[in-house]
Amino acid sequence: ELKVEQNPLFLSMQEGKNYTIYCNYSTTSDRLYWYRQDPGKSLESLFVLLSNGAVKQEGRLMASLDTKARLSTLHITAAVHDLSATYFCAVDSNFGNEKLTFGTGTRLTIIP
Amino acid sequence: NAGVTQTPKFQVLKTGQSMTLQCAQDMNHEYMSWYRQDPGMGLRLIHYSVGAGITDQGEVPNGYNVSRSTTEDFPLRLLSAAPSQTSVYFCASSRHSGYGYTFGSGTRLTVV
Numbered sequence: 001e002l003k004v005e006q007n008p009l010f011l012s013m014q015e016g017k018n019y020t021i022y023c024n025y026s027t028t029s030d031r032l033y034w035y036r037q038d039p040g041k042s043l044e045s046l047f048v049l050l051s052n053g054a055v056k057q058e059g060r061l062m063a064s065l066d067t068k069a070r071l072s073t074l075h076i077t078a079a080v081h082d083l084s085a086t087y088f089c090a091v092d093s094n095f096g097n098e099k100l101t102f103g104t105g106t107r108l109t110i111i112p
Numbered sequence: 113n114a115g116v117t118q119t120p121k122f123q124v125l126k127t128g129q130s131m132t133l134q135c136a137q138d139m140n141h142e143y144m145s146w147y148r149q150d151p152g153m154g155l156r157l158i159h160y161s162v163g164a165g166i167t168d169q170g171e172v173p174n175g176y177n178v179s180r181s182t183t184e185d186f187p188l189r190l191l192s193a194a195p196s197q198t199s200v201y202f203c204a205s206s207r208h209s210g211y212g213y214t215f216g217s218g219t220r221l222t223v224v
Contacts (some may be wrong), residue, residue, distance in 0.1 A: 104154040
C-alpha cells in the first residue's frame with residue numbers, strides 16, 4: 001500500500017524567508033503532483049513531475065523529484081503573504097491510471 | 113469551458129437517506145475520480161474511472177457507488193448516509209495519465 005508523508009504539517013514563516021516542504025512516498029513511482037488549496041476552496045494544480053530529476057519552477061515556488069530517494073521537495077523562495085495556503089503532494093500509485101494518493105498537506109502561513 | 117462542475121455545493125442529509133452527487137466535465141477527459149477530504153487526513157480516493165464504462169474502487173469505497181455511462185458524467189451515489197460520511201467531496205478529471213487532475217469546486221455534505 002502506497003503511503004505519502006509530508007512534513008512539516010504546519011509551517012509559519014516570515015515574509016522574505018526561504019523554506020522547503022518535503023514529500024516522501026513508500027513505493028516506486030515516477031509521477032508526482034503538487035497542489036495548492038486556499039481555505040474553503042478547491043485544489044489548484046501547481047506542478048507535474050514525471051521523471052527522476054525533474055525540476056519545475058513557477059514564480060517563488062520550485063518543485064523537484066528524486067525517484068530513487070522517493071522524495072519530492074517544494075521550495076519557497078522569499079515568501080510573500082499570497083503564498084499562504086495548504087500544499088498537497090500526490091503520487092500516482094499505479095502507472096498509467098492516475099490513481100493518486102495524497103499526502104496530508106502542509107498548512108503554510110506567511111507572517112508579515 | 114466550464115471545467116468540472118459539481119452539484120450541489122452544500123447538502124444536509126439525515127442518517128439512512130440516499131442521494132447522488134453530480135459531477136460533469138466538458139473537457140473530454142478520460143480519467144475521473146471522486147475524493148473525500150476530512151480534516152487532518154488529506155484527500156482519500158473513493159472511486160475512479162479510466163473511461164466510459166470502466167470504474168474501480170479506491171481507498172474508501174464502502175457506502176458509495178459510481179457508474180460512468182458517458183465520458184462527461186461521473187455521479188457518486190450514497191446508498192444509506194451515515195454520519196461518518198460527513199465530509200467535503202471533490203470530483204476531478206484528467207485528460208490522460210501524467211497531466212494531473214482538474215478539480216471541481218466541491219460538495220460539502222453533512223449527515224445528521
